[in-house]
Each structure stands twice: as structure tokens, then as C-alpha cells.
Amino acid sequence: MxxxxxxxxxxxxxxxxxxxxxxxxxxxxxxxxxxxxxxxxxxxxxxxxxxxxxxxxxxxxxxxxxxxxxxxxxxxxxxxxxxxxxxGLAGTAFILFQQKKPLPATIASQTIVRPENENNLIALPDGSSVLVSAGSSLQYPPSFEGLPRREVYLQGKALFTVEQRHSQPFIVNAGGLQTTVLGTTFEVATQQTGEVKVTVTRGRVRVNDKRRSLGELSANEQMVYDSREGDAQHLQLPSLAPPAWQQEDMLFDDVTLKQAAQLLEDRFHVTIAIANEQLRQQRFSTIVLKKESLSQILHSICTFHKAGYTLDSIKRSVIIYKP
Structure with a gap:
């Protein structure tokens, strides 16, 4: 349980x-x-x-x-x-499942997140956040301290918002690709057909396969990689709307208000400013349903945190504050 x-x-x-x-x-x-x-x-x-x-x-x-x-x-x-x-079980910060087959020795001790029914927004040990799609799997260590790189392993789809640490690069391993983050929000999606898509919402990433560098991506750019043939397409996209899977029900799992706000910005095409640093770092868990509006979600979150908010529908901006 x-x-x-x-x-x-x-x-x-x-x-x-x-x-x-x-x-x-x-x-x-x-x-x-x-x-x-x-x-x-x-x-x-x-x-x-x-x-x-x-x-x-x-x-x-x-x-x-x-x-x-x-x-x-x-x-x-x-x-x-x-x-x-x-x-009688000790609470943990993440959802743990039993791996069906042994993991490689380098990642056998890692935390495994496998949401089954709804997307999960989780906080990583470095303060980065990941929206893991239902049916996908994300593996990462309990701490990045003392490691030369922050490496995670993905099967399926996930949206990453990464904290910058220039001395400790963040790397997503998925479908034979290594995506190195240069400070950004981006999606990685692997398919059973061997196709891997890396899509950048903000910032920049560098993509490599096992043999060579495949190039860098900036905002509104996508790389489609065929892991069977080793071919890669670099695409320029129009202004990105969140894909359908990111609009489904979500479990916010021990995340800060700052991390939740970053995801809501992308989901509802708004900017959210939190006027108090202590408020930004407060943690909570909840379920956000697909049918809920931004106003309903903000009301729930702010009621719990004893905070207020203003929503400017013309400027598409939100300010969350302590009264």
C-alpha cells in the first residue's frame, strides 16, 4: 500500500x-x-x-x-x-514499484517512477521537476550529490523542467539517445517502433546517440530519431501547444509551488509569478483533473497555502501572494 x-x-x-x-x-x-x-x-x-x-x-x-x-x-x-x-509503511517522496527484470548494475539502486492511471509531476533531488506520462517509467538516483553528471533513464514520455548547474550537466537517456540539458523545458518521447522525439519548449539541449553528436535544439524545435536506422530529422515547429497527454489528470507528488506553477504555465499559456520566496518552496501533493479550469486549480492551491492570487485574463498573467 x-x-x-x-x-x-x-x-x-x-x-x-x-x-x-x-x-x-x-x-x-x-x-x-x-x-x-x-x-x-x-x-x-x-x-x-x-x-x-x-x-x-x-x-x-x-x-x-x-x-x-x-x-x-x-x-x-x-x-x-x-x-x-x-x-505501517514508511512514507517516501516517490512512488516505488518492483522492476519486472533486473536493471543494469549502474542503475539498479535508483528510484523508479511508473505512474499507471494519471500523469505524475515529481520533484527530483536537484530541484528539477518532471511530468511523467501514465504508462511511462523514469529512473534516477536518490541524490545527485558527488556525481559528475545528473543522469536519468526514461522509457515512454516525460516533460522535464531542469535546474541549471553548469558544473553538473543533466542528461536524459532514452531510446538510445542522450539528451544533455543546457537549462530548459523539453519533452522526450520514445516509441516501441524505435522512434524517439525530443521537443524543446524553452532553452536549449544537445542530442547524441552512441556514435555521434546529432546537434542542438532550441525553443520550438524538435528532433525525430530512428534508433533502428540511426537517422535523425531536425524540425522547426510553430508555436508549441502542450500535447494531449499533458492535458490529462495529473498527480502533483510532493512538489513545490514553484514547480507546480511552471507546469501550469505551459498547460494554460500564462505566466505565473510567486511574490514570496518561502511560498515558492512550500511543498504539497494533490490531483489536478483534466476538466478543471485554471481558476479552480489556483483557488484550491491558494486556499490550502493561505495565499491569494490575481489573474489578468488579457495579459495572461497570474500573481500568487501572501495576504
Whole structure:
């Protein structure tokens, strides 16, 4: 049992599709929350009481939740505490799965993130963030300290926003390519056909295969690489809209407000300024649904952080601040 399972069951409860076994798990979880008064629940008191009543009276039919929107956000340490109290497992900052086959010795000790149901926004040890597509796999070390390079290994699709460290380059290994980041936001996507796409939203990257350098990419440029033939196409793209997979439901997994804002900027084509450094570094976890508007998401996040925000729809700009 892990923290993603808890978030997934809460999401199903809001949609009215939980089983009785899952409802029992939620009841246990929120009994544990009640024992910790400093832990803010993800459900309203009305939802919790309804859930308890249905379980205690033996109703096995589908649970219909009380409509609610803005009580889903919970900080990571609270999610971890809930899982620890219910299951006896130590909370971790990332979602861990068992690898089906042994990893190469150089990466066998790495963290593995494999989101199954929704995209996951995660924070890397260096402060970079990655939106990992559902069904993809990302591997990285628990720390980059003392390493000459920050290397990660990707199967599938992911969007990277990388913190600059000139003395410690950031490298994505995927589909036979090495993409070296020169400070940027970019997407890497591998296909079972052997095709690899590297698309740059901001900044610049350098792309290599095992034999040679394939060139550098800047904003609104893409490289399409055929790993079977070793051929690469360098394409100039029009102004980029986020691809469809980035618009799906997302789990924000122990990320800072700054990291979440960077992703929301790309998703909604806005600029977001956070007026307080302490606020920028505050961490939280939540699920953002595909159907939610920017205003709904901002309201939820700012309500949780006790912050305010202004949204200028003409200038496409947002300011988040502490009142």
C-alpha cells in the first residue's frame, strides 16, 4: 500500500465508484487522520461522515460523494503520515514499484517512477521537476550529490523542467539517445517502433546517440530519431501547444509551488509569478483533473497555502501572494 493508492481511492470516491473494500480503507485512513489534529483531511466533514455512515450500516452499493472541489490538497508529510498510520509503511517522496527484470548494475539502486492511471509531476533531488506520462517509467538516483553528471533513464514520455548547474550537466537517456540539458523545458518521447522525439519548449539541449553528436535544439524545435536506422530529422515547429497527454489528470507528488506553477504555465499559456520566496518552496501533493479550469486549480492551491492570487485574463498573467 502506498501514497498513490490512497490518492487514487480518494479520487474514485469523489467519482462515486469506490468498492466497499476501498471505502473501508478510506474509513481507516480518516480515523487515523482524526487521531492527528494537525493533519488536514482531503474530504469535507460531510463527506467523511457520509462515508462512515454507509460503511457502519453495511451498505455495499456504490458510494455517492457529497459534491466538493477545494479540499483535495494535502502536504506530502501528511499523506505519508496517513499511509504510515494505516499500513505501517514508511512514507517516501516517490512512488516505488518492483522492476519486472533486473536493471543494469549502474542503475539498479535508483528510484523508479511508473505512474499507471494519471500523469505524475515529481520533484527530483536537484530541484528539477518532471511530468511523467501514465504508462511511462523514469529512473534516477536518490541524490545527485558527488556525481559528475545528473543522469536519468526514461522509457515512454516525460516533460522535464531542469535546474541549471553548469558544473553538473543533466542528461536524459532514452531510446538510445542522450539528451544533455543546457537549462530548459523539453519533452522526450520514445516509441516501441524505435522512434524517439525530443521537443524543446524553452532553452536549449544537445542530442547524441552512441556514435555521434546529432546537434542542438532550441525553443520550438524538435528532433525525430530512428534508433533502428540511426537517422535523425531536425524540425522547426510553430508555436508549441502542450500535447494531449499533458492535458490529462495529473498527480502533483510532493512538489513545490514553484514547480507546480511552471507546469501550469505551459498547460494554460500564462505566466505565473510567486511574490514570496518561502511560498515558492512550500511543498504539497494533490490531483489536478483534466476538466478543471485554471481558476479552480489556483483557488484550491491558494486556499490550502493561505495565499491569494490575481489573474489578468488579457495579459495572461497570474500573481500568487501572501495576504
Amino acid at each position: 502506498d501514497q498513490e493508492y490512497l490518492l487514487e481511492i480518494l479520487k474514485k470516491y469523489r467519482q462515486g465508484i469506490t468498492t466497499d473494500e476501498e471505502a473501508q480503507f478510506l474509513l481507516q485512513s480518516y480515523d487515523a487522520f482524526d487521531a492527528q489534529p494537525d493533519i488536514t483531511p482531503m474530504l469535507t466533514s460531510g463527506e467523511r461522515e457520509q462515508l462512515k455512515h454507509r460503511i457502519h450500516t453495511g451498505i455495499l452499493e456504490q458510494i455517492t460523494p457529497v459534491p466538493a472541489v477545494h479540499h483535495r490538497i494535502i502536504p506530502w508529510r501528511r499523506i505519508a503520515a496517513a499511509v504510515l498510520l494505516v499500513t
